[in-house]
Amino acid sequence: MSSPFRLLLIGDSDSQLLACEALCQFPDHLKVDVTINAIPRDGTPATILQRAQTLGTLWRFDMGQVLTHPDLHQFDAIGVYLTGSKISDFRLALSLLSRSVRPLLFCGFNGVVLEKFLEGMSWRLGYDLICLNGPRDQDALQQMLIGSPFAGQATVLTGLRRNGGHGAASIPHDNRRRQMVFAEQVVMPRDEQDRADMVRILADLARRSPNWEVLIKPRIAPDETTFHQAETHISKTVLQSIGQPPSNFRLDYRPLPELLSQSRLMATVSSTAFFDALDFGCKPVVMADFGMNPANGSHVFAGSGVWRRLDAVEDLNALDQALGQPNPEWLAWMGYGREWKPEQLIVSLQQLRTTEQEPFQAKSGYLSNANLSFNQLRRDAERAIQEGNWTEAQSLLKLGSLMRPTHRNIARRLRAVEQTNRLLRQLLLILTYRDVG
Amino acid sequence: MQSAEGAMTILLISDNDRSALACNLLAAQLRKRGQTCLTAGLSMDPKRDSPFPLSQPQVTLSPEVLLASNLLETASALGVFLKQPRKLSSFIESHRNLAAQRRRPAAPVFSGPLQASLGDALMQQLYDHLGCDLLLLPGERQHQAVTAITQHWPSESPPPRLLTTGLWFMPERPPIGSLNGGSATPPHLLVALVQDQAPSATGGKSQLLRQLVQWAEASPDWSVVVQRDGNWDRGSHWIPRFKPEEWSLPNNLVFAAPGQLLSHLASSSACVTVSSPWAMTAMSWGRKTMLVGDYGIHTNEGTTSWFGCGSMHRLQSIQHLDQLLELPDTNQVWLESMGWGIHDGVDRLINALEELKT
Known part of the structure; x- marks a missing residue:
């Protein structure tokens, strides 16, 4: 009997942990033994941790503890789902070992990439394998x-079917509740007026559709955090925009899969939850009310075939009847299809294990973010300090101190941000400030 | 406006120094091909200095006033290049509404970004120009990216027609006498193209200036010109809160006088920048060009469009400016794909405008 394939997935923010969860759909015959390490952070939703626990072993080590964990080298592969420069820093921290004695390293994106693809990819170059969603990402990467010297970067398409495709076994459409779930995103749209308009349009639609329920599924609860920082929680936006909501309109904090499996319709501006809706047999519609603005991801979702202005919809009965299935060509382009699945990841990793892959040859004139990670890490830490994001600053500086244990300013800045007394922290930050450019 | 029989009358509208320069360059190319052209736009802001040579439009009128004038009625096509592209959509809408009111066909509008961008910047440019009939894109890279994202857009929200027209918005070559740039032997000229937006981190600009000072001191047979790449309030410094008395600048390092960006590039031996779009001009003119790689591939630094150009180096890799002359050439395949490979852009534009008439 072959031994199991030992896989470690490391995630920090909730989006990254969701990406790890979405990968864990491996068929039994591959015998994948999953460990998920959720880097401890304040505000990570408990439900996400509970779900991660059901997928295998759950670790809660910080970055330093993971990197020095005695079992780390027992894994066949490590999937790194961290934010920003940390994704590159982690690879550098492990790459001191040759590939024959270290686990294979791979990374990917959490859901649909709406912006900063070139930047995000530049952090990921040099990994043994990069997971992409579908042909859209693959073509963009090829371009x-x-x-460039990075043209040989190995990739695999793992698709956007993140829930195993329950659609066929789900409740038939006509037997579902007359319910539309709106998957809120924290920063899309970002503009306060657009967010208020978004809530008002949904509430007006609820008023025009008295035999339906409109549920807003907040991306996070008021006490939780995600990768993006929201200034105003959606519950407050509701108050600010419509005051008293109609009786068939409310926020609903139940898990999205539960809501999608019982609702007829799911609306979004540009959330990856669009594809989750398809998995759960729920008809998605994309809100076109904010135009083609790329800041909202609308330029990507406009091609979905179900891009509609909800303020122009007569009512939800009319929308439900008129709304067809998404454009299959767009779905395939994005990576939603049976041919792209996480199983491909394990197959590709096994192939990589048996092939000799040359590391990138440095060539004068060609840089990626991976070449300058330490400086960037310090700048990112300073930015986090300026924003008062102490968790992020601590995480970056801890990683920096691991990469350069003798770097005195990194150690001092770390001690400063770890200080819980606000005044003392401020004083230490002033004393240890260095211009990092 | 009088036009030769069969020739179109193209009105090119600008609203600042950069777009006026682009319109004048385009007008010259169009006239060379027998087209009748008129440039119109705002006069230069007397409180601001420009790095570009004076490009006064032939007719000094704001875009809003132009809308109400009869110039638009006599134009067969409008090239509209506004500083704030969001004003473009309201201009186009007003133009079409007025034409409908006057029961006349609205002259087609063409526009496009005045630099070669990729990634989020390119998508923003696409969004900014959605209302026009014809969108001018520099190169194949931009065309492929825009075609990919718009291929599935619904028919009721069609993208503009796309046309790759190369780097028409900058001079194709330096003036005669400067084709080869600075002399093969010292003294050499380094143009440091500095930007308002990059480096974005606090202290980043001072750090970059310190580096330029260090290079100038280590290379006395070079002159270093610090050249701002966009207009500025007269008397304001590139570095916020810059105090000249706190800096000891070597004699061979100066800040450029207004209006000299193109002449400095023409006579330079090398050019260094974080992400100025004018580095594309330096590359196209064959000047040794260095993109400062220390700030990474970042949307905020404007460096994402330069990934793969083959000219990105760390500051620490240069100790003496002579080393700039030894840098490898820019990746020509990349440069051509960003627009340099298209040298008949104006002919393509004329053909496309002819087709739009029918």
Whole structure:
């Protein structure tokens, strides 16, 4: 009997942990033994941790503890789902070992990439394998790397079918509740007026559709955090925009899969939950009310075939009847299809294990973010300090102190941000400030 | 406006120094091909200095006033290049509404970004220009990216027609006498193209200036010109809160006088920048060009468009400016794909405008 494939997935923010969860759909015959390490952070939703626990072993080590864990090298592969420069820093921290004695390293994106693809990819170059959603990402990467020393970067398409495709076994459409779930995103749209308009349009639609319920599924609860920082929680936006909501309109904090499996419709501006809706047999519609603005991801979702202005919809009965299935060509382009699945990841990793892959040859004139990670890490830490994001600053500086244990300013800045007394922290930050450019 | 028989009358509208320069360059190319052209736009803001040579439009009128004038009625096509592209959509809408009111066909509008961008910046440019009939894109990279994202857009929200027209918005070559740039032997000229937006981190600009000072001191047979790449309030410094008395600048390092960006590039031996779009001009003119790689591939630093150009180096890799002359050439495949490979852009534009008439 072959031994199991030992897989470690490391995530920090909730989005990254969701990406780890979405990968864990491996068929039994591959015998994948999953460990998920959720880096401790304040505000990570408990439900996400509970779900991660059901997928295998759950670790809660910080970055330093993971990197020095005695079992780390027992894994066949490590999937790194961290934010920003940490994704590159982690690879550098492990790459001191040759590939024959260290686990294979791979990374990916959490859901649909709506912005900063080139930047995000530049942090990921150099990993043994990069997971992409589908042909859209693959074509963009090919354009990006053509003629550069990074052109040989190995990739695999793992798709956007993140819930195993329950659609076929789900409740038939006509037997579902007359219910539309709106998957809120923290920063899309970002503009306060657009967010208020968004809530008002949904509430007006609820008023025009008295035999339906409109549920807003907040991305996070008021006490939780995600990768993006929201200034105003959606519950407050509701108050600010419509005051008293109609009786068939409310916020609903139940898990999205539960809501999607019982609702007829799911609306979004540009959330990856669009594809989750399809998995759960719920008809998605994309809110076109904010135009084609790329800041909202609308330029990507406009091609979905179900892009509608909800303020122009007569009522939800009319929308439900008129709304067809998403454009299959767009779905395939995005990576939603049976041919792209997480199983491909394990197959590709096993192939990589048996092939000799040359590391990138440095070539004068070609840089990626991976080449300058330490400086960038310090700048990112300073930015986090300026924003008062102490968890992020601590995480970055801890990683920095691991990469450069003798770097005195990194150690001092870390001690400063770890200080819980506000005044003392401020004083230490002033005393240890260095211009990092 | 009088036009030769069969020739179109193209009105090119600008609203600042950068777009006026682009319109004048385009007008010259169009006229060379027998087209009748008129440039119109705002006069230069007397409180601001420009790095570009004076490009006064032939007719000094704001875009809003132009809308009400009869110039638009006599134009066969409008090239509209506004500083704030969001004003473009309201201009186009007003133009079409007025034409409908006057029961005349609205002259087609073409526009496009005045630099070669990729990634989020390119998507923003696409959004900013959605209302026009014809969108001018520099190169194949931009065309592929825009085609990919718009291929599935619904028919009721069609993208503009796309046309790759190369780097028409900058001079194709330096003036005669400067084709080869600075002399093969010292003294050499380094143009440091500095930007308002990058480096974005606090203290980043001072750090970059310190580096330039260090290079100038280590390379006395070079002159270093610090050249701002966009207009500025007269008397304001590139570095916020810059106090000249706190800096000891070597004699061979100066801040450029207004209006000299193109002449400095023409006579330079090398050019260094974080992400100025004018580095594309330096590359196209064959000047040794260094993109400062220390700030990474970041949307905020404007460096994402330069990934793969083959000219990105760390500051620490240069100790003496002579080393700039030894840098490898820019990746020509990349440069051509960003627009340099298209040299008949104006002919393509004329053909596309002819087709739009029918």
